[in-house]
Amino acid sequence: MDAQFSPEDAAFREEVRAFIAENLPEKIQRQSELTPSYVSKEDTRTWHKILHKKGWIAPNWPAEYGGTGWTPMQKHIFEEETQAVSTPRLSPFGLMMVGPVIYTFGTEAQKQEHLPKILNCDRFWCQGYSEPGSGSDLASLKTRAVLDGDEYVVNGQKIWTSHAHHADWIFALVRTNTEVKKQEGISFLLIDLNAPGIERRPIISMDGGHYLNEVFFTDVRVPVTNRIGEENKGWTYAKFLLGNERSGIAGVGKSKKKIEKIIAAAQQERGIGEGRLWDDPEFRSKVSAVSSKLSALENINLRMLAAEAAGKTVGPEASILKINGTEIEQSLNEIFVEALGNFAAPYEPEGLNIDANLDPVEPEYGRGVMTEHLLRRAATIYGGTNEVQRDIIAKHVLGL
Ligand SMILES: Cc1cc2nc3c(=O)[nH]c(=O)nc-3n(C[C@H](O)[C@H](O)[C@H](O)COP(=O)(O)OP(=O)(O)OC[C@H]3O[C@@H](n4cnc5c(N)ncnc54)[C@H](O)[C@@H]3O)c2cc1C
Structure with missing residues (x-):
């Protein structure tokens, strides 16, 4: 099974990177980077429409309904790049959930009424x-x-x-x-x-x-x-619909970026004695343990993509991505909170808005970390709890 990136994939990655750099408004990117959940409905719509204009809004839809016709690997690269730059999270309910239900099972009238408005973000x-x-x-x-x-x-x-x-x-x-x-x-x-x-x-x-x-x-x-x-x-x-929900659930790009941020913060924060936190072997080993799990998850993800590209159906195995992706994310959030020490504690929701006229208590790299930690506790619950995903693997993958 070939899970390597081809030269065409590498060129595609460059194209995506350049497009985002040129087209994502800087203010929206900064807000999305600081606290993804604080990006307004209007800013989410702006980014949605930019992608729609480019023809990149619905990678998972068939081309006849407005999809991109990308290979599984190209879809993965697109997700990785958008996560790495913290582009706003698009609302999944139209694009990922009800849209595919409508074009697969809907009447002609339902398709005409709803699909253009989902693609355009008018509804x-x-x-x-x-x-x-x-x-x-x-x-x-x-x-x-x-x-x-x-x-x-x-x-x-x-x-x-x-x-x-x-x-x-x-x-x-x-x-x-x-x-x-x-x-x-x-x-x-x-x-x-x-x-x-x-x-x-x-x-x-x-x-x-x-x-x-x-x-x-x-x-x-x-x-x-x-x-x-x-x-x-x-x-x-x-x-x-639930089977269609899995695109991007591993969140590898996002977690890679979080590791970079944790390391940058730990290089600033005081550790034991005179050194910085990043000099503390115990702290470093915590980060590297999660990094190793993330590398393993990335490999599993790539193998599944390669299987899809070869025409095989990836079914219940996708639960592995959900379980590991969300648990890695939560571990990283916990490590980040730990790295910040007292700076994680102040609750200043106003400071999570980039327009706020406020001098935050915590350093720039600490803003939004606790909010993200608390909010994403739910990641192992929504979209089917991780216990239920484990049941799926037990029954349908391992045949227990
Ligand atoms: C932030 C957030 C956003 C959400 N958004 C939406 C949304 O937009 N639309 C929507 O419809 N729903 C949404 N949900 C609901 C979500 O799908 C449910 O919370 C989830 O399916 C769990 O159901 P429950 O809360 O009733 O918990 P329960 O099903 O009561 O589960 C309670 C506990 O028991 C465990 N459990 C249950 N059954 C089993 C089993 N068979 N084997 C092992 N363990 C089991 C669960 O894992 C959990 O730990 C959202 C939830 C959250 C937290």
Whole structure:
């Protein structure tokens, strides 16, 4: 299996690097570098539109719907380069999640209505899967949709709905049959969040930020034409969507960059005695242990890409990337907090905005580190918890 970069790949990497350097507005890059979660909706949209204009917004879509036609390796290089420069995180809900569901299972009218607006970033989406009591056991969801003429009447509640407060539409799993096996009574609806009867309530996470929400549905009327595919077949479309979520999940580029930042900070911070923290063998060995895991993950990732390029399907093995990518990220965040010592402690959310007129307590390299540490504790939970991913590997990869 050839997991090496070809000369064409190297040239492509240069092209991506040059494009980002020339086109990503410096202010947006600085904000995204300082605290990725503080990049505004408008700045995210600006970067989205820049990529769209270039034709690079949807690498994973088929070319006929606006995809780039890149090889798996080119997609990987693009992700690595964007992560290394801290370009804004694009909203995944349209591009990575509902878009592929629509072009694969949607009607012609649904494709025409939604795909151009996803590519253009004229419509923000959010994901209405989880409910109180139905997270890992998603198929037990209870939000009810009852057919009334040519509309469904939807009642129930979703929770942990990321960015619902910014979104215009939600794709939601709803129960349309209570008499059958739980997976066989679910439908997949596209719902306009401005429809009467929808209420969004914020959930503030432990870093103090507002990304999450509860979404309540009370007698919300949704046209039947907004259903994806067949009634009661929503579980099939929901699983297809989750399978598409994996692009970039290893986060190798991002973690490599974080290691560089930790080393730079440790060279400044005081260690034991007269030396700097980076002179402390114990600290260095912690960083190198995680670096080794990251190298192993990068190799696994490249091998999977090479397999894909050779026409093989990478299925449940992708859970390995999710587990290791998120655990490496969390270890690095912990090491970074440790490196900063007291400087990690001050809580100054205003200082996380590059426009803030504030002289932060901590040095420049310490800004945003605690916020990222607290926020990304959730990385091993969302997108399917790591325990559930381990179950997937046990059952479907190892055959246990
Ligand atoms: C920051 C964040 C953003 C999110 N964004 C969204 C979103 O936009 N849309 C959306 O629909 N959902 C979203 N979620 C919800 C997320 O998908 C769920 O939190 C996740 O699936 C876990 O479900 P749960 O919270 O109900 O926990 P539970 O499923 O109750 O799990 C509790 C614990 O039990 C463990 N566990 C459960 N089942 C098993 C099993 N079979 N084997 C071993 N261990 C098990 C879990 O690993 C976990 O440790 C988000 C969550 C977070 C934290």
